[in-house]
Amino acid sequence: MRFYLKLAWRNIFRNRRRTFLTGLIIGIGLAAMIFVDAYIVGMKESMISSATSSFLGQAQIHRQGFEDTQNAGLTISRADRVTDQLDNDPNVRAFTERTLSFGTISAPADIASVVIYGIAPDSERALSKIDESMIDGSYLAADQNGSALIGQKLADRLSVAVGDRIVITVSQAGSGELSQTLFRVGGIFRMQISELDSATVFVTLRSAQHMLGIDGRAHEIAIQFRRSQYASEQGAQFSQEYSSYGNVAETWQQLVPQLKYVLDMTNISIAVTVILVFAMIVFGIINTMFMALYERTFEFGVLRAVGTRPTRLRNLIVFEAGSLAIYAVAIGMILGAGITLLSSLTGLDLTGVELAGTTFTSRIYPVFNLRQFILYPLLVFAFTCVVSLYPAGHASRMSVAQALQRAL
């Protein structure tokens, strides 16, 4: 066994140029797998981060039925108990309460339908990027009840600037009566999420509760976990724990299912890449092995003539393919890591591009993981060995007399 491994290793370097080129082809394939995988993982993380850290949160709690009806009266049930539970939950990094209602905003120049969020300015900072997205004016203070934040596109449409007066009209909970409140534009934000920038208004939680006639109550609790993977790994457990008192707890996968579908699609992209790379490997290995086979027919004939069993000859060729795979994997890992690291200096700029309702808010950077440097190389190695069984079987079955045509 050791002898055949040594023989195989020496054999693959008999034709250094061919071995290098074959190793390079397989290595480029592996490098492509590492590169694509690293960027897809990076893109997935970026999409999730863009979707969850801008405003959504990684999970939300609502009163049962609120999401379907948007009924302002359906506020979180036993909110004090829920917030106590969240306060004591080691997996929860931060949470904030919000009200959510539909209404209109009017200014002297125009009127628009909007979503009005009542937010608790201090705790909202930990959940969303509204404060970081201010381009004019200032973020809300907790006691700034007469102030509203509007998106840049909405401000442009209404032709308003910081300090201008606007009127927000909503239906009150219970009675359904219209409530109109005068605000001044306290700040203008640009979050690069179309629906937020063009049709959303933020006011303080207290102002919103007052307008809606739901003092002390909220429609939504948005949550950030300590680990970003928590929602994916233990989302079901979280939902079960917090879906109580008539409330419903959902992670981002349920809140934005279209994003989950897109992420699932990326797994198909990886699978397609893997299939293409493995097709390259099949042709590379079979071609190289058969070339070597035809060049060395006489030599194989000699080996068989002097008493090498067909199975040993087959093993030798599989060992040669395995050695070639190790060489190619080394090339691929170095190339893959090098190219990916090099490209990570700049990242991929998809800022502002919207996909599945999520807008990329930052550059995409590749993310390395063990799968790229353990699973893929092992797959390439194993696959190469399996593929080589074809030429190896061919060699072990060849007629010794024909192989030795030039001799005996």
Place this chain on the structure above:
Amino acid sequence: MSDQKDIVLTRGVKKDYRRDSVVVHAVQGIDLAIAKGEFTAIVGPSGSGKTTFLNLISGLDSPTEGDVWLNGEHISEMSGNRLSDFRRDNIGFIFQAYNLIPVLNVEENVEYVMMLQGVAAEERHQRVSRILSDVGLEGFNDRFPKAISGGQQQRVAIARAMVTRPALVLADEPTANLDSKTSESLLDMMRQLNRDTGMTFVFSTHDQRVIDKARRVVVLEDGVNVRDEVKE
């Protein structure tokens, strides 16, 4: 059927090939017995069936008809691993030049068959040193084939063929790619080894020098044994 004195015994051996729908009768019923210790040359023009006949008596090919015994075993009925093992233990092969494994050094080439036989490393080393000394290649153990001359390579091949002390050494045109001086020297060496060890040598050749050195000459024409001459 087999006489224990005979290393090789063939009875009515035929071999047909099909080439582009034409049947070629390469060997047409040869009966031949080669006794232990003989130094035999099988000669004949191209296409006479020499190579095919050697393939048949060494188990590299199977006859279309007839029987072959080698060292008392009916090898035309063997196949697969059993035939491989039989060749490994009973036959030493010397082919035309350039038949060493290029990635193995001289010692590894010579000990290869012993490795297949499962001979212990220590004994392999001793036997390799002894046989390399016998063929005049002492100290060449670590050299690779490309670093030695054609004549030296053929000496290594002879050492490889003989190191396992096989019952039969088959040599196909062993001098074909060698100059006359080297050929002469190798033939003298093989003749001497034949006398010293009693091993049987069978050559397929065109080379008059080999024919001159052979104790017995079997002439084939069109796949038939037309003459069988034993020299005094």
